[in-house]
Amino acid sequence: MTTETTTSWPLPDTARPFDAGPGRTEADRETWKAHTAKVHAIAMRNGWTKAETARQIGLPSATFHGWYDGSYKGRFDTTNEKVAAWLEAHDERAALAAAIPASPPFINTVIAGEIVDMLGVAQMMPALVMATAGAGMGKTTVARAYCEMNPHTYLVTVSPHTRTVHSMLVEIADVIGVRQHNPGRLVRSIGEKLRRTGSGSLLIVDEAQNLADDAVNQLRHFVDVYDCGVAILGNTETYSRFSSGLAGGVKYAQLRRRFFKRMRRDIPRKDDLAMFIKAWGITDDDQVRFLTGVGMKPGALGQIDMTVKLAKMVALGKNRDIALADLKAAWENRDVEGLT
Numbered sequence: 001m002t003t004e005t006t007t008s009w010p011l012p013d014t015a016r017p018f019d020a021g022p023g024r025t026e027a028d029r030e031t032w033k034a035h036t037a038k039v040h041a042i043a044m045r046n047g048w049t050k051a052e053t054a055r056q057i058g059l060p061s062a063t064f065h066g067w068y069d070g071s072y073k074g075r076f077d078t079t080n081e082k083v084a085a086w087l088e089a090h091d092e093r094a095a096l097a098a099a100i101p102a103s104p105p106f107i108n109t110v111i112a113g114e115i116v117d118m119l120g121v122a123q124m125m126p127a128l129v130m131a132t133a134g135a136g137m138g139k140t141t142v143a144r145a146y147c148e149m150n151p152h153t154y155l156v157t158v159s160p161h162t163r164t165v166h167s168m169l170v171e172i173a174d175v176i177g178v179r180q181h182n183p184g185r186l187v188r189s190i191g192e193k194l195r196r197t198g199s200g201s202l203l204i205v206d207e208a209q210n211l212a213d214d215a216v217n218q219l220r221h222f223v224d225v226y227d228c229g230v231a232i233l234g235n236t237e238t239y240s241r242f243s244s245g246l247a248g249g250v251k252y253a254q255l256r257r258r259f260f261k262r263m264r265r266d267i268p269r270k271d272d273l274a275m276f277i278k279a280w281g282i283t284d285d286d287q288v289r290f291l292t293g294v295g296m297k298p299g300a301l302g303q304i305d306m307t308v309k310l311a312k313m314v315a316l317g318k319n320r321d322i323a324l325a326d327l328k329a330a331w332e333n334r335d336v337e338g339l340t
Contacts, residue, residue, distance in 0.1 A: 009040075009049065013070065016070045023075025023077035024075065024076050028076040028077045028080060031076075032067070035084060035087065039057075042087075056086070057082065058086065063079065067083070103305050103309070104279035106141060109138065109272035110269050110271060110272055111133060111269060111272055112141075112142045114131075114263060115133075119142075119146050121260065122230065122260070125229060126200075126201070127230075127260035128220055128223045128231075128232070129232070129259060130238065130239065130262045132233070132234050132236050132265070133265045134236060134298065135299055135302065137268050138301050150202070152201040152202065153204065154204065156203065157207050158205060158208065163210045163212050164212055165214050166186075168218070169187065169218070172190055172205075173186060173190055176194065178190050191228075194226050194228040197228075202230070202231060204230075204233060205233065208232040208233060208234035216232070239264045268300040273291070273295040273300070276295070276301050276304060282322070286324050287327055290324060290327055291327065307330045
């Protein structure tokens with residue numbers, strides 16, 4: 001059976017004649033021609049198959065196929081209306097998305113530079129490292145940027161649902177392109193894939209605070225046995241689990257010794273906040289001062305980002321520059337309970 005792909009999906013032959021009848025007039029034919037061109041353009045832009053496009057529009061697959069290629073025996077007018085409603089809704093969503101201001105690109109803040117240095121050390125040694133930072137301080141953005149700039153790097157994000165050893169291994173296998181259905185061979189298959197790329201490979205595991213202890217120990221195993229770098233990124237709780245001064249620290253003593261380097265940043269740096277605010281194009285002293293206060297709350301750069309976006313959307317809707325009142329109103333309207 002041949003799998004349908006977007007590359008096998010051409011534009012329809014719009015010159016083919018229609019059988020005249022109710023809902024099959026020349027006007028219906030012209031509407032069909034216009035709609036198929038728009039649907040095709042949207043589908044190609046999003047990489048959709050015909051089946052996926054039919055699902056998006058809300059039409060049975062067979063109905064969409066017949067309508068699209070012009071072989072449909074039913075009324076074209078009613079199907080044209082359904083497609084037209086979907087196209088209108090799609091255009092409205094696209095316009096709304098275009099109105100949302102884009103966040104600044106990756107900014108090499110001081111903390112970002114520290115994390116990049118640790119990732120580089122882990123990849124070149126190779127070694128096991130840990131970088132922890134408060135929420136919204138950009139560690140995930142740094143990890144993505146690092147992977148884009150460096151070959152043989154893999155970013156895996158874990159969640160409470162993938163905290164166990166096996167679930168984590170499945171996530172890692174999916175990211176690095178390993179297909180192994182035998183659980184007993186999964187570790188070896190992942191390790192060999194990482195080792196095949198040479199000692200310059202790096203596995204970055206984000207949101208590591210969600211990992212069970214055995215899963216963290218499994219990551220150490222990859223460094224020891226397969227000679228690849230591993231970087232664990234998480235919040236400050238991740239760091240505390242491996243601190244000898246806290247209860248339970250002895251439990252992690254062996255694993256703690258395996259870390260080549262650890263980094264902990266609990267609060268954002270004001271100069272980093274200033275760089276991020278400037279990247280948004282905000283230079284007014286009062287606005288900078290207000291956003292700096294926002295950034296010092298839990299969520300840091302993320303809080304600034306969401307507040308500025310909302311304020312800018314309001315200002316753009318009124319066709320004027322952003323004002324301090326917009327930022328204050330945006331912060332209040334976001335209703336971030338407990339952070340005011």
